[in-house]
Amino acid sequence: MWLCRHLGLLFRQWHSKHRCLWRHQSRGLGNYFKVSRDILFPYIKDHLEEYLSAHWEEDECKQDVHLLKKQVEEDLRLHRACAQHSLDQSGHTDEEKAIREVVDNVLWQMASDRKSTALKQLQGHMWRAAYAAGRIKGEVYQDVVPSIRRWRRQGLKVYIYSSGSVEAQKLLFGYSVEGDVLDLFDGHFDTNIGTKVESKSYVRIAERMGCPPEEIMFLTDVTREAKAAEDAGVNVAVVVRPGNMELTEEERSHYNLITTFSQLEVNGSA
Numbered sequence: 001m002w003l004c005r006h007l008g009l010l011f012r013q014w015h016s017k018h019r020c021l022w023r024h025q026s027r028g029l030g031n032y033f034k035v036s037r038d039i040l041f042p043y044i045k046d047h048l049e050e051y052l053s054a055h056w057e058e059d060e061c062k063q064d065v066h067l068l069k070k071q072v073e074e075d076l077r078l079h080r081a082c083a084q085h086s087l088d089q090s091g092h093t094d095e096e097k098a099i100r101e102v103v104d105n106v107l108w109q110m111a112s113d114r115k116s117t118a119l120k121q122l123q124g125h126m127w128r129a130a131y132a133a134g135r136i137k138g139e140v141y142q143d144v145v146p147s148i149r150r151w152r153r154q155g156l157k158v159y160i161y162s163s164g165s166v167e168a169q170k171l172l173f174g175y176s177v178e179g180d181v182l183d184l185f186d187g188h189f190d191t192n193i194g195t196k197v198e199s200k201s202y203v204r205i206a207e208r209m210g211c212p213p214e215e216i217m218f219l220t221d222v223t224r225e226a227k228a229a230e231d232a233g234v235n236v237a238v239v240v241r242p243g244n245m246e247l248t249e250e251e252r253s254h255y256n257l258i259t260t261f262s263q264l265e266v267n268g269s270a
């Protein structure tokens with residue numbers, strides 16, 4: 001999440017006290033949502049083969065598979081590790097084999113916590129169908145909606161930057177247990193702007209927001225992301241939620257830590 005206010009005072013205060021907030025999680029919107037690890041990702045694993053078989057001939061699914069194949073080509077070109085095919089493919093039709101290859105690749109990417117745009121696009125499309133059918137909901141932490149509403153009343157602009165596709169972000173907040181709360185956000189960014197562990201992504205986002213990096217606060221629960229944002233001159237706070245990755249002693253002393261959004265006050269007194 002990003003907060004941006006063009007008045008400067010808020011951020012100068014926060015900056016001087018190192019009260020920098022920006023949310024993010026190690027494995028999917030963990031600053032906001034309880035469910036990515038427990039519901040969203042298992043949903044993909046459990047329904048992937050069924051989804052691909054049902055939608056294989058549709059243009060959108062073909063595009064998703066095409067993007068995944070391009071990613072495999074890129075991985076091979078860069079000598080990155082690739083998925084190993086798990087099943088004996090003999091006795092299967094060409095379509096079944098092709099689906100199996102995609103399933104293996106997607107499961108492998110997820111096990112490796114890859115954040116490729118190709119993976120995120122397919123996941124977004126699968127979740128869209130699941131939200132529409134009422135099978136899943138975005139279970140937002142209790143402190144999130146009231147805190148963001150308060151910040152917005154105080155004049156902050158709030159953005160999402162997630163490895164999840166913009167479409168998936170909108171679904172998560174559009175179908176949340178609190179109802180459609182998309183009005184909380186002024187904009188969305190995903191890996192199309194660059195990965196969250198690259199400093200230049202944060203520079204580009206600041207440019208898009210029309211806001212100097214030092215007037216922006218980034219909340220994350222991933223310290224590699226926090227480091228990249230800091231390197232770009234953005235203020236950072238690390239959000240500690242149950243089940244997140246353990247922080248080292250050094251990380252604990254270096255970063256401003258919060259356990260709930262309600263600890264962030266616009267006057268800088270977190």
Ligand SMILES: CSCCC(=O)C(=O)COP(=O)(O)O
Binds near residue numbers: 029115120165169
């Ligand atoms: C947008 S819904 C699922 C989030 C997701 O797929 C993911 O990988 C989370 O990434 P984030 O950058 O939000 O930690």
